[in-house]
Amino acid sequence: MTLADGVWHQIFDFTDYGQLLVLVRNSLVAGAALGLVGGLAGVFVLMRDLPFAVHGISELSFAGASAALLLDANVVAGSLAGSLLAAGAIGVLGTRARDRNSVIGIIMPFGLGLGVLFLALYKGRAANKFGLLTGQIVAVDTPQMSWLLGTSVVVLAALAVMWRPLAFASADPDVAEARGVPVRALSFAFMLVLGLAVALSVQIVGALLVLSLVVTPAAAAARVTASPVVLPVLSVLFAVTSIEGGILLALGGAIPISPYVTTISFTIYAVCRGVGRFTVRRRPARRRP
Numbered sequence: 001m002t003l004a005d006g007v008w009h010q011i012f013d014f015t016d017y018g019q020l021l022v023l024v025r026n027s028l029v030a031g032a033a034l035g036l037v038g039g040l041a042g043v044f045v046l047m048r049d050l051p052f053a054v055h056g057i058s059e060l061s062f063a064g065a066s067a068a069l070l071l072d073a074n075v076v077a078g079s080l081a082g083s084l085l086a087a088g089a090i091g092v093l094g095t096r097a098r099d100r101n102s103v104i105g106i107i108m109p110f111g112l113g114l115g116v117l118f119l120a121l122y123k124g125r126a127a128n129k130f131g132l133l134t135g136q137i138v139a140v141d142t143p144q145m146s147w148l149l150g151t152s153v154v155v156l157a158a159l160a161v162m163w164r165p166l167a168f169a170s171a172d173p174d175v176a177e178a179r180g181v182p183v184r185a186l187s188f189a190f191m192l193v194l195g196l197a198v199a200l201s202v203q204i205v206g207a208l209l210v211l212s213l214v215v216t217p218a219a220a221a222a223r224v225t226a227s228p229v230v231l232p233v234l235s236v237l238f239a240v241t242s243i244e245g246g247i248l249l250a251l252g253g254a255i256p257i258s259p260y261v262t263t264i265s266f267t268i269y270a271v272c273r274g275v276g277r278f279t280v281r282r283r284p285a286r287r288r289p
Contacts, residue, residue, distance in 0.1 A: 035240030042218030056104035059111035060086035062207030066118035079235040087195030091188040220269040223276035
């Protein structure tokens with residue numbers, strides 16, 4: 001076997017694939033829920049220019065999950081606690097874009113440093129450590145499934161309640177505030193919802209690559225449509241395709257799930273970007289009177 005064959009065998013190996021599918025049943029269900037949550041939350045992440053905040057929250061989510069792993073506690077609960085702490089700090093301290101970026105720049109290395117400390121102290125399986133950063137395909141057991149689905153329901157319910165006023169406040173905050181929309185309260189509430197969504201995504205793709213679920217699908221959808229109805233639908237479709245496709249491909253390989261998810265997500269974005277450019281070029285120019 002050549003070196004190329006060995007590498008290819010590690011990336012794609014579908015021997016006994018049918019028997020292995022049973023191992024990822026929970027992950028497939030959780031992936032569908034995460035795709036729905038990440039795709040919808042990503043729409044507002046783009047509208048409010050919060051991709052950097054997603055990365056900052058994921059670092060503290062990683063620290064919370066690492067602390068729970070060290071203390072032999074529920075990893076999902078630790079991840080949620082870290083995410084909410086980061087989201088609350090960003091929401092309170094970063095009311096303006098410049099302040100928000102400064103706060104995130106402070107929180108990110110702090111959270112990553114704590115996470116590395118907790119993992120260094122943890123003496124358990126190395127796969128558990130690595131999985132918090134890059135994701136694990138079979139990491140979702142039944143108790144974690146309950147946490148993930150329950151939190152997903154909370155996030156979806158919150159987004160459903162605040163969708164219209166949040167869209168108004170995101171598009172034109174000054175006019176929305178003049179019309180009586182509680183812009184500051186909505187901003188803080190969405191940061192908490194975003195924290196929950198990020199914590200959920202960390203469980204599958206790891207802390208380092210959350211952007212591939214919460215940002216890239218929405219960015220791809222925005223390249224082909226500006227419709228307020230079609231945009232979230234495409235964002236969810238792209239997110240679910242990325243996570244479910246990544247899980248199914250990772251099952252036939254010997255590497256973590258995250259490279260598969262990020263590759264599918266990026267490919268979808270590249271195709272949508274090309275389609276968007278082609279559509280713009282073919283669109284007839286309007287004649288000036």
